[in-house]
Amino acid sequence: MVLVMTYHSLSLGITAACLGLAFLLGGALDVAGWLQAMLLAAAAITGLLSIQSLRQRFISAPLFKWFKGVLPELSETEQEAIDAGTVWWDGELFSGQPDWNKLLANPLPTLSAEEQAFLDGPVNELCRMADRWNINHNWKVIPEEVTDFIHDNGFLGMIIPKAYGGLELSAVAQTEVITRIAQAGQCIGNYIAVPNSLGPGELLIKYGTDAQRDYYLPRLAKGQELPCFALTGPHAGSDATSLPDVGVVCKGKYNGKEVLGIKLNFDKRYITLAPVATLIGLAFRLEDPDHLIGDKDDHGITCALLPRDTKGVEIGRRHMPVGEAFLNGPI
Template sequence: MTELSDLELIRKTVRELARKFDYGYWREKDKKGEYPWEFVKAFADGGWLGAMIPEEYGGLGLGLTESAVMMTEIAQSGAGMSGGSAIHFYVFPPAPILRYGSEAMKGEYLPKLAKGELLMAFAITEPDAGVDTSRIRTRAEKIDGGWRINGQKIFITNAQNAHKILIVARTSPRDEKRPLDGMTLFFTDLDRTKITVREIEKLGRAAIDTNELFIDNLEVSDDEVVGEVGQGFRYLIDGLNPERIVVGMEGVGLGRAALELASKYANERVVFDRPIGKNQAVAHPLADSWIRLEAAELVAMNAARLFDNRQNCGKEAAAAKFLGAEAGFQACDRAMQTHGGYAYAKEYHVERLWREVRLLPNAPFSQEMVLNYISSKALGLPRSY
């Protein structure tokens, strides 16, 4: 288990690196919709992209606890979800490859991911399946030496620039008795002659592209199957718990960034001959958010510790996502309220954080689905879905 002093060193090092890219940098990236390659390169040069990749594959070999701390500091630096997602998608989507990929696959691609030489997309969600992954319609048909994939995916990050893609497809029909069986993971080239990529305009995180994909007769080899055919959903679960924990921690970082901006403004803004921060109507909501962010971090760090110790952490990971998203959004919203009319001015930056944190209550899955999960898993209530 990582010593506290080591975690504080990671916090300090990542904080110093991330804050070299100021709010002005992220404002321009958001305005122009430009991918933050300079930011990614800085973290690649520092070795951070390979945080959870073992040392034998060129990574740092750190755990989820350290990675969660790293992602919190990135979000809190002002990078928000623009910077968070840029690094997040190097660290976590490769998890199924790391755990279940062939030695050849790991040996070829993990070092490139660790160095930032390879960008990947992760294609799970579909327009008609919603949160019920068992009902995806993308299918892979067996052919000589491989598979032919057809289907559609939506809300896929990085597809404008990605070199490789991890695709979830059905390789056998849905069975009502075992609906999550029969899905397979494929790690293959993002072949733009077979995959049409259309960017989706969205509320926030404009620097990081989000897309819908149309897959038309994409042929992949048997060597590009991750793990066993038909076991793809089980492999996904191993990667989803870390993602939920880290999303919660990114929410904490975003909320703290907003509180920093709001506190500075509340100290400097004078109305009726007194700083507005002297008014309890301003101070108390911000203080309440500070408390909630602290609590959310404790839950997330406990979940990360369980994961690193190879203990079951499903409920704790779900709770971490729920609390981090809720506390982060509330803090950003209160920072908006603190700024009053100036909240709409982009030069104050808080509106970008508000737009970006609004994603977290819905992704990677909704708050309602968290409550559904906790109702059945923690309280033993009958499933409502």
């Protein structure tokens, strides 16, 4: 009975009435006393909770006050993340009452002729080249001829605009590419997926300077630079707000010149492509105790591009997660 009422999302008032009716029916049918007592208690409690003023005063308000006191304050970065973006049909899905017609009214995404040709040509050829068994069990690494084919055919630049030498594929085409390749070889799929999702490419497109885009994007598109994104560490993974890694704004000498820079202290783990990456997208908390770039002490979580050969950067021993030979390791 309770499950049926829950499924139909009945109001508290109607639920209380149903429980009361069940209590009366149980009395007529001589149901066990303990069950009758439970039905009466449930009906009484639900009935009281159905009175909004009582519920807000004695339950909602005290709970809200307690949670407000125990939860940590949101940082500026966290608040920006919450406020960013909009809600599409997925919001209706989580409401429990989605409008399926609204979803079905959206036109089906299609591939362009150029994207279809890429799938039928280089993608299918790469799938034929993938030898998953030997890669995982014998070679323990993706063969050089395979990585050369990936670089030469622009697989690492699917997200990069054509103006910078990339393929500029749609999200639908990228999904189809990764799906096909991952089925042929998961490690090859990861090698391609990271630069087109978590890599610095999209960050450069949206937030980089013109000089950074002009230099890095063509190199990323052709595989001359191999990127990784260093977020996960021993004490923080998907919970990015728990990052312990810190960068402090400071002045100092770099390559013989007095510069304004960042002194970094970080420890990362399970970073895909780290063993071969030449360009690291590093996530850390930025602090400015001397107010060299503004009035705030804490600038929250930010990202920086860090060349592999930067002094102090160490790439540790490669991981072998779940027996797959895809490139993953600590920084």
